[in-house]
Amino acid sequence: MTVLQIPDRSLVVLVGPSGSGKSTFAAQHFGEFETLSSDTFRGMVSNDDSDQSATAAAFEALRFVAGKRLEAGLLTVIDATSVQPEARKSLVSLAKQHDLLPVAIVFDLPERVCVDRNATRSDRDIPARVVRRQLDQLRRGLRGLGREGFRTVHVLRSEDDVADATIRREPLLNDRSGETGPFDAIGDVHGCRSELETLLGELGYVIERDSDGRPVDAAHPEGRRAIFLGDLVDRGPDVVGVLRLAMGMVGSGNALAVPGNHESKLVRALRGAKVTVSHGLEETLAQLSAETPEFRDAVAAFCYDLVSHLVLDGGRLVVAHAGLKEQYHGRASGRVRNFALYGETTGETDEFGLPIRYPWAVDYRGSATVLYGHTPVPSVEWVNNTACLDTGCVFGGALSAMRYPEREVVSVPAEQVWYEPVRPLVPAVAERSGAHLTIEDVSGKFVVETADHGRVGISEAQSAGGLEVMSRWATDPRWLTYLPPTMSPPTTATEAGYLEHPAEAFSSYRDQGVADVICEEKHMGSRAVVLVARDPSRFDAPEGWRGVVHTRTGRPFFPAEQERTFLDALHSALDTSGLWTELGSDWVVLDGEILPWSLKAGDLIRDLYASVGTAAVAATSATEAVLDRAISNGVDVSALAGRNRTRSDDARLFRDAYRRYVGPDSEVRFAPFQVLAAEGSTFEARDHGWHLSVADRLVDAAPGLVAPTARRRVDLSDPESVQQAVAWWTELTEAGGEGMVVKPFANLTRTSKNLAQPGIKVRGREYLRIIYGPDYTVPENLARLRERDTGRKRSLAVREYALGLEALRRLVEREPLWRRHEAVFAVLALESDPLDPRL
């Protein structure tokens, strides 16, 4: 039995004349979808699988499909004769384009076999001379397959060969996804043996030494494994010592390693190639010259065998010396290797004559964590789920390691400057590193994975709407941490004279299986999200920045100066309250209302509400005067006069309703009701009692600035408790209050099907005049307004809620900006959908 080994991700080209048994072979050894046959494609594009005039179109379609499969990293078999070099060339280039290896399986069978087989085929008639010509072409090209770019060539020369052959799929050398760690990835060592020993010690490895006291291995008692990210050699004081230890660790399985550009050059130097001895290679060669030839050979073999990058932990971790863009993960080609060793350069050089590197990490959007070295940086920083661990030890910086999956950085300082740097260390990517958002992050149809509500889809129209609002109006995305969900009213009240009533909100929660709720007063203000931060750098903000205040659609709440005053005051309230220490954080995101409403809605109040109010009062007064004159002259217009009186009263009530929301701009008050997030945690699982207790402490700390929220906990299974809550609401709203919000006391609550509504607002009868017009309370009007559909609003509320929580979680977990932004953006995108604004 002959075993044909092929890489499990590759493009397999079957080469053989018509009748050589390619299709039968493919059907035996490959999956249904893995084989793309030129006959099938001929049939697809022309309705006739033997129509030679359709060949060009068929191959175009075949290459397209093959390309899609290779893009997805799937093994793909091409079943066509492929006996001509030109035909193979386009397939080889297709494989290269997707950085996968092309493999040829050649069916070099005796002519007679093919001709006989063709003769028995009923479906087509292929003359013997065609087979002969194809075999000629095949044999002429056979020797050149390697040159054409095929990395593996298997030749089957007889029917027995074909019958005996089995296929074995081998993972690529870089595929170590079965290795799950935990790992400790170590940045560029450059011969700094002493620092490496210290670092391994810090990491908990126990170093094993040979009889001369030289370290030859290091093992971790918990079975952790080190990963050397390349550039072990050159420049530093003890390259040989580093090699001995690293080779020992790799040999014993205590470490993995990828090559750096310095190892790559060393291999060539050791193998006698002519290389420029510079950039510290001279130190390595000098030190190695004192070693035995065996050791030098072992070094050469070690460096040569290193695989340019490794995919680990089920694809969740990728390591490469100079990093690797997502497209290249788990691929094999010259350019993948080059990228892994040298990175991508822009072709330009900086003022020190060093190549300018293209900041690939900025554009990285992959889910795999990428750890790399190569470019010395002052400190380890995450950029879009990637981190450079080369902190320039040999240049007097530090030797750093990243614990994976813990994502903890462990560094030991260099003992001295071992090698003068050509230029000072600069961050891997310039200022605003993680802050680069790309249009692909947020355009078209996309899906956001949320922890609480699964996949939330955003349509193309929604994202288009979101992009406009986000671009034109929103707070800087770096500081836009959260957007609150929309809030649904209850279904229409059954209580006479009311459109909204607590009874429906309570029964809705009861239906969702929630019996313990809290009613919180609505403040007649504007929803506001406040980020208060003591350390601007946490949010990539300039010195002196203290946070942001934005509206529920992400717009800055205040003009810059007023925002500053507000934040300063809130900072001192937080200082006084001792909450910084308690939350263990230098920043906090608070959800609340800012009063008075006129602050934000002044124009709306004057242009809409006051205008309508004055028009209504003036018109009904004038009408009353005219009707009075008519009555005094004996005309019977009493019915008209009665209706006009109601309208006149309603007009005045309407005026009273909006007047309650007008206050002086100088008296800004903030009524927080929820702590959204602080360093290390989000708080959706803390009950509302806790949230309000935090708010109360801010009230105590700054009663002039922070307004308390009246509240009432209700046991929905207790009729008396419910009745008291209704009375509370009635009193609140009859005194002119806006209304209340009913929330599950426990906060985030999961029902059997879904998330429970985070809150349901029950607005007061008078407040609703400014929503539904002065006369909405007239019974026949009320009757018509009853048909309101809260279903869509509620579905939207749950999705937005999940997205908001997701955004906070990603913030707390220090995920890259684009990931945070995606979730926040999605809320705004959903909000761009038309929905009845009165709900």
Next chain:
Amino acid sequence: MLMTLTFEPDPTTDVDASVLGYLVHKHPGRVQSFPAPVGDIHVFYPEVSRERCTIAVLLEVDAVGLAREKRFRGDALALSHYVNDRPYAASSMFAVALGAVFRTAMTGRSDSYPELASAPIPLRIELPVISTRGAEAEGLVRRLFEPLGWAVEETPIPLDPEHPEWGASRYSSLVFSGRVLLSHALRQLYVLLPVHDDAKHYWVGDDEVAKLTRAGDGWLAEHPERELITRRYLAHQSSLVSQADGAPDDERATGTATADPGPAPLRASRAEAVLRALSDVHAHRVVDMGCGPGALLTRLAKDRSFTEIVGTDVSVRALESAERTLNLRAASDAERERIRLLHGSVVYRDERVRGFDAVVLMEVVEHVDESRLPALEDAVFAHAAPANVVVTTPNADYNALYASLPAGRFRHDDHRFEWTRGEFRSWASSVAERNGYDVEFRPVGAEDPTRGSPTQLALFRRRSS
């Protein structure tokens, strides 16, 4: 919504005021009601005497019904949907009511009193609430009614007596008095209320031209504002306007420009300055970022030296309008290859606009919040990295020369800032420095010796490395 019309004959004549009932064909002793699409119309006489006769028309609007009725063009997604002045302020709806109630009177026919119906008589019309202010309405009532022989008495209504600091509302109560033919008076109200109430037209249909011709008979032809009246009455439907006017169609519908296009001559010289800059740097492949409805794109498209033109905008509506302006749907494949429109944003990196000869930001930066200019800089200069960038923006130094622009105000509501020449130069120079460009400044529009040009332009050229 209420109107009263009073007839008070000269005491010297021997006319009984109560004959008004015959002239308007409504019995003075009765309260009559008529159903209308928007509610009920009630007609009654508050006062009938020999000296004076007043007829009142009260339109009782069904506000909730109106809001829920699709054909009244309410925007169901606007907060003002249920909360608006339609039940109170005289508007085109009221004109419909007048048309329904006084159809016969409007013809000027009176069998009993033909001499009163065919001669100007002293009339007084009161409209207690009508919107008379706002950008379009200022002084309009007088322009519309005074040429017709009416004395107009206008009393502003305060916005809210509890907030005197808010000043007057947009409403006034109006009294018209004059000697006018009754039929003209009614038809003038019938036409001019909707014209005055430009914002809300509920009922423009095909027969409007005929209606206008009939209603305007005898007074419209000589009206100095005839053109405005015609255009507005026909709700800006230019095809109808020319039909009614017999005039060439010179009023093109205005697009939904997001950016303030400014006065026409400046707009043109700005576009020319941009084209000159593009030609100076030999740009053939250009991106117009924030292209809006396509004003510059149209000019670029005409110039065949531009081999690839991309317009981007953050507003899908602006792009749709640009597509229409450029007539792209009907264009050849080659032309559609040459001119492309992309939905994009200047504060997000965009692969699709990388590597062009030039990017134009014409009157765009001032629409971006200052805090997000670094993101714009990154997206345009660092990432798209074209060989050249052309930026134009208003020159705040010049604003003082605009008489109509109060000090400290911007030229457009959406401007987040307007830069002085110094501020623009400092921003542009540092952007150029950080991103490896050289920058040159050019004036656009007529220059003032001390305040510079109305628009300022910066031309960035990437330094060759």
